[in-house]
Amino acid sequence: MYRFTFILQEQFSVTDSNYKLFESLKHSSQIFQNEEVFEPSFIPECLLHRETELKTLVQHFKPIINRKPTALGTHVIIQGSVGLGKTTIVKQFGSTLEQYCREKQGEDIAQILFFYLNCRRQRSWSILFTTILRQLVPAFPVRGFSAAELLTYMCSIMKERNQKLLLCLDEIDYLVSKAQGQDILYALIRNNEGYLHENNSPLSLILITRSRQLYTYLDSALYSSLSKRMIIFHPYNATQLYDILLARAKNGLNLSTYSNEILKEIAIIAHTSGDARYALELLWRAAKVADSEHSKEILFEHVRKAQVSSFPIKQSLITDLPLHQKIVLFSITSILKRQNDTMYAFTGDVKRKYEKTCQNTGVSPRKQTQFWVYLQELHKIGLIKLEVINRHKKGKSLGRTGKVSISDLPVNELVEYLQKIIPEL
Ligand SMILES: Nc1ncnc2c1ncn2[C@@H]1O[C@H](COP(=O)(O)OP(=O)(O)OP(=O)(O)O)[C@@H](O)[C@H]1O
């Protein structure tokens, strides 16, 4: 022990400023009352301005909860862009539903098990079903069954136990876009047809997606039946974001460290994307800057500094992109930079810029279909917003076009950053 201490003292000198750094750990924050409320895992008690969506969700599942005979279960799609409360609302709904069913046991209420899974974290459908099965039957083998077999087995267990399974698959696009992904989604949705004769389907679904492209994976009849139960989450406006920020500030920050003006400013900055996550993160970052400067309150300058520092969050996402997606993103950002005062670029212009950039850099450009896949991938991970327009003339399809925008990243810095990380440019 002594020897160890001696060696340390020999090798590293303890400076005053280093020592103070550790001393500062002892001082409690002037700004934060409870920083945990800004963590991604934090679930707020109530979701402001999502009352209608929650009511709609409850209404959709009313027949199941009340044990009404249902031939096809209930499948709901929730669609909306980044940070709109989709995941949070479903988690809240699921846990309240389970608790409600437990408490009403004995009354004529169904016993519903709620499972939430994020498809981005699942490498395959088989792994996803096995994860659920292992919770239902702890000794269930990890390998050895196909996804279709696992699905059938999962439903038969629920039938045997006379329970219902409500499965929420968040970011569903990740699994659907994989090999055979669409077939299993199809089987999952159609699975209940096996129970048609007894009007007692064991499985219901909540599918969450950011993109509007889910229909491209399903046949039109199936999609149109599903779309009757689609809940669209719209971006928050500045007033709604202000309310969300205020509620979180009351919870997490010391009183008098934030003003209405500061919260309004953050709400206005974030309202172009309508993204609550971004707004809350900006508030948290501004509070961190204020704290590190030992300020007694959050000032506008802290918000400005926070805005600049929020770009690195997405830098790692961009660095990890495959080369062609980087070039597509570069093409979008260079057009937006050049246009300066317009919010979006047309996909036709982006395609031309992409091809030109590929030629200039000696990379062979991919075909139209693949180019669209790149755009959709970038949209899916929230780096761009893609609005697809399907063109028709006299009932004939003229193909699709679209508009692309980037609302929450500084375009000039993005161009510079992409120029740095694409070696071919
Ligand atoms: N109405 C709201 N009231 C309070 N907090 C909210 C509200 N909507 C979103 N949030 C907060 O914003 C953050 C993002 O919400 P959530 O993760 O549910 O968004 P999402 O729509 O699932 O986004 P993504 O598509 O990126 O997964 C969370 O911290 C959540 O607590």
Ligand SMILES: [Mg+2]
């Ligand atoms: Mg989510």
